[in-house]
Amino acid sequence: MLNTETPSTRHPDLDSYATPALLDAFIADQNAAVAAVQAAAPQLAAAVDAALPRIRAGGRLLYAGAGTSGRLGVLDSVELYPTFSWPRERAVAVIAGGASAMFVAVEGAEDDRAQGAADLAALQPGPNDVALLLAASGATPYVLGAIEAARAAGALTIGFANNPGAPVAAQADIGITLDTGPEVISGSTRLKAGTSQKIALNTFSSALMVRLNKVYGNLMVDLKATNAKLVRRALALTVRASGASEADAQAALAQCDQHVKTALVMLGRGVGADEARALLDAADGSVSRALHP
Known part of the structure; x- marks a missing residue:
């Protein structure tokens, strides 16, 4: 048996x-x-x-x-x-x-x-x-x-x-x-x-x-902010990982469709959303490498 x-x-x-x-x-x-x-x-x-x-x-x-x-x-x-x-x-x-x-x-x-x-x-x-x-x-x-x-x-x-x-x-x-x-x-x-x-x-x-570089540290930075809870989570993650103010984090997220990874590179490198996406692509999606090439 x-x-x-x-x-x-x-x-x-x-x-x-x-x-x-x-x-x-x-x-x-x-x-x-x-x-x-x-x-x-x-x-x-x-x-x-x-x-x-x-x-x-x-x-x-x-x-x-x-x-x-x-x-x-x-x-x-x-x-x-x-x-x-x-x-x-x-x-x-x-x-x-x-x-x-x-x-x-x-x-x-x-x-x-x-x-x-x-x-x-x-x-x-x-x-x-x-x-x-x-x-x-x-x-x-x-x-x-x-x-x-x-x-x-x-x-x-x-x-x-x-x-x-x-x-x-x-x-x-x-x-x-x-x-x-x-x-x-x-x-x-x-x-x-x-x-x-x-x-x-x-x-x-x-x-x-x-x-596959879907995580930064131990943070869930590649989530889809598809509801109010996840929008709040995206903001909290961006503030925590970047050290930026809530207002700056919110402004960055608004420019990149609430994508935390992109917002982090925007804030960390002082670039726009398109350049941040390009930096992420060049780094195979790794936030760490995009921030610190």
Whole structure:
């Protein structure tokens, strides 16, 4: 029996717990998710380093999964645009059962290997693309079909699974095993197995974005200021990183469509928006190098 399906021996009387003890059991069990990702750090680092040149060459991040894993892939792909101004067309996710499976479970769809291959192939993957294949069991047919299609197109494949020796990890170019063990509720991989996948995806994509110069220091300076909250955040980040007054920061941001990176170079180098953009382009998007060539 797979580790993720094996009944936990730690809480055999879970249904009799009082609410505080019940919550303690669920919360404490999540520690295993963090430990599993920490153990997989070398493989995650290898994945970031292998993905980086492909993404720099214009490749995309392509996600495929089913159920909870599929929804986590969609979540990671969607959040890269507002957080890092990553183009939507360069982070694309497919999920077993189609887009509606984000909201209504389509359980049988995960068993369709041919559909997984077809959905991934429909994205027209190429050698510069990076496919992230997610399956808690590590043997989901839909995801295995997606791996086949990605590999056939020459894309880099990175497989995430929660069981040692899983086909999803073994068949990918880089396998990342997040060995979270049995769940508190037996087989419910939306618990710590899902948590570990969320942490791993956050870690991978955030590290990749840092390497792509989407961050200045530890500040999120390439965000898309698409609502009032993010406009305020852009102003606060510009003031903090530049040391300029709020009025000067606001004036700079108004001239560059609220783009923090551009505003920082404008303020730091005493140039206009067009020249600041040119300096950033020459520095491969690095604020540090644009400010201190």
